[in-house]
Amino acid sequence: MKSPWGQWLGKLAELHASEGGHHEDSREARQFVGAFRVSYEMFLGIVKVVAPAFPAAAHDVAGRECVPVELKVCAALKLLVSDSFQNVATFSGMSVATAEKSFHHFCEKFSAALWDTWVKLPVGDELKEVERVFRKSGYPGR
Incomplete structure (x- = not known):
């Protein structure tokens, strides 16, 4: 991984291995969270x-x-943080077309894999309450 992000990931991997886990308060960890909005461990x-x-x-x-x-x-996370495909291509070393394809593929697979873990749709009385709030706010709810 010769790109800037590849070099950064290499350094984080070295720190992670040498420290038995990456320290959240290290400069590298803070920079990673700032760039991608997730911790290295979550990444x-x-x-x-x-x-x-x-x-x-x-x-x-x-x-x-x-x-x-x-x-x-990294490319998908950066795009979700609101960057451009061109910037992602520059820092990752991949083409814009690869960045676009990877982003859409990532979103599809990631959401399918984690839907049941993170998404809870209301049912029963909870659904009725949600519908009531939406109707009160001017939305049809159906």
């Missing part, structure tokens, strides 16, 4: 969730190095 968890959905080959059919899943996750 590793996200990578673990979506890694099976991304190809793991070292090279594509044209012999070019494949973009590591870690950089694809």
Whole structure:
């Protein structure tokens, strides 16, 4: 991973391994949270969730190095923080087209994998209360 983000991830991985876990108060950890809005540990968890959905080959059919899943996750997180595909391509070393494709693939797979964990739809009386609030606010609720 020769890109700026790849070098950064390499340094974080070294710190994580040498310290038996990354310290949340380190400069690198604060910078990572500032850039991607998740801790390095949460990032590793996200990578673990979506890694099976991304190809793991070292090279594509044209012999070019494949973009590591870690950089694809960084790209998706950065776009969710509200950046541009062009900036993501610059800092990740991937093309704009790869950044776009990876982002949409990430969102699809990540949401499918974690929907049941993080999304709770109201049912029964709770659903009726939500509908009441929406109707009171001028929304149809159905």
